[in-house]
Amino acid sequence: MTLTGAWWRSRGRRKRLFAGVDRLLWWIPLAMIFIAGILIASTQRQAGYADWYQHWITAAVGLAIALGLARVPVERITRWIWPIYGVTIISLVAVRLVGVSALGAQSWINIAGFHVQPSEFAKIAAILLLAQVLARHPVERPVDLVRPVVTISIPWLLVLIQPDLGTSLVFGAVLLVMTYWSGMPGAWVVLLVSPVVTSVLAGVFPWLLLAWIPLMAVMAYRTLPWKTLAPLGVLAIEGLFAVATPWLWNNFLQPHQRDRLTLFLDPNKDPLGGGYHLLQSTVGIGSGGWFGTGLLQGHLTLLRFIPEQHTDFIFSALGEETGFLGSALVVVGFVAWIWHLLQIARNARTDLEALVVIGVGAMVMFQVVVNINMTIGL
Template sequence: MASLLGRRQKFFGGGDQKRRRWYDDVDKILWGVPLGLTALAGGLIASTQRQASYADWYDHWITAAVGMALALILARLPLERINSLLAPLYGLTVVSLLAVRFVGTSALGAQRWISIAGFHVQPSEFAKMAAILLLAGVLARYPIERPVDLIRPSALIGLPWILVFIQPDLGTSLVFGAVLLVMLFWAGMPTPWLVLLLSPLVAAILAGSWPWALAGWIPLMTYLAWSSLPWQRVAMAVVVAIQGLFALITPYLWLHGLKDYQRDRLLVFLDPAKDPLGAGYHLMQSKIGIGSGEWFGTGLLQGHLTKLRFIPEQHTDFIFSALGEEMGFLGCLLVICAYGLLMWRLLVIARQARSDFESLVVVGVGAMLMFQILVNIFMTIGLGPVTGIPLPWMSYGRSAMLVNFAALGFCSSVARRGKANTEPW
């Protein structure tokens, strides 16, 4: 009788316990936020295409389902096994970006896609994830302890960055820079060095906008080099030379380094009214659409500007404007808080990772996502220039969706392996 009772308890009670363990093991923030955003995005994409003869909302969800399956597979894969594949991965990344240059498909003034079996694949999206894995492997093996240690990771990411920049894809190339700086900092680079790495960009901006400010900026960077770098006199001379070089070549880069539409985007960011029916049209209509949503929005599938397609490419780069019009300020705030919660969770996972390599991968993913979120939202509300950076899990795009879910799988793998150091979620 006791044996029968034990078997019954094992059959019934044990099953419940197993189900509870499976539910407890699910990272509700790491998986719930992206899935919730993807579901919401499908409705918003459908709203942007009510007057069109095509519909991408179901394709958005189908791609998400494929990406979710990929993420679940990667979540079971220990990241340490990828270390041996980093060199072939780097080679494949460079080859794919070179292929875009020679056999790529052009659209909207840029050559960024390769057509494979009728599908347009964007290698630069996959290159971002590859760059994160490669940098994590290098920085885990060679931490940043001396200025010379910056050469290896910078050279590693320099080639794919150049290949993406000349497509031209300025937005994605900026993602590479943001990922590099954040991962260098996480790998032990001192904060003054981070400021010095960013200083040439600031010098270029000042040279083009307020040249008189260079009189204070260059001496400040020179002092920072003297106080934080070895070989002080050499470091000061190098910093002054680099600052001056970037200040001098800024006019040339403005005229010859950027395409006409890229220069127009930067100019209309400062004053969209200069070209309200041309380069400034996207920005002005996006701000009008978000503002018309007020506190609670017009309701899903009820946005007037969205319905009449006043905002071009709204289902991709400008999906946040549809959110603002139909879900209002509170809907936007909820989505932003969801992104913030996801970033906090990634930071926790990175701190509790079992190895430097795993920690750096998660930090790199967080830097990639956060940069894209900030730039996309800022450009739709007029706080930044228009760039072709999608909003993670919300903007329509097959390649970006697959890469985001793959990144999610890698982070889930790190979280699962570090589970002993954390409480269940």
């Protein structure tokens, strides 16, 4: 066989492999993975280790698995939803018993020398099961919320007590977006989120509770079926959160979690402690200017001024080395990808397929928004 013939045969196999592949859906994440590998390498230039290439190796394995799963009908996957969900719950329980601790959280399990984080698999398992529950029982009445809330509460609670506050919040975001897509009124979404707002106001602007809590009671009266019990129930719940917040703040959250929730308002209160990460991150991003210093050329990144830059603060390396234009391009890429997911969900054949797509989009976008806003102080 000639080299030309072998090349054409190989090209034909590649065409069959990628036949029907939605290129926008795949190429944007692959581009993100590529640039992320370079940025991780940049953060490790002066470190005593270099494992940035593992990011690409993991991505290659994930890509192979994803291409395989893309050819499996969703109906076949639904047969395995409950076993998948059960295994992830067992793994989250195992984390509490034999897990590995790092950075104040016991979130990993050591399997054959590899640290595996079950909470990442739990996100997907929860989305799959929640999609199945909502496809069969859309949220049209308040009582319909019981099933999805119970479904998401088990993994959410197990992740929260690790304690991993950031990951646990993802489950809440997924629940709200997926229930809204299934038909839940927007006012109910506001009522579900309102206790969180009440907790924040109780700690920052308690006087605003005088307007906020009655407003929620009025919304409950106008949108919920029980015209007497609903407002009273909302008043009781909001009052409970307003009173319990100070106790939970002092007795439940870890010090580093309290720092993350308060020092973004004024990191200069503790510039060498809890505010150090944010100050250095904003300096690094700002130093990139319009066009950045160039990939692998960041000065703050080179000197390792920004802690945990290869993970939580990777966006600061992006801002320094690619500037405003590069950072904006990444944000636009994520927005375009999420918008494309919305189009896919709208054109899905079944409610189950649409809900899975919406769940994945909510999971990714929530993490993107939280991470980027955290690194720039918003």
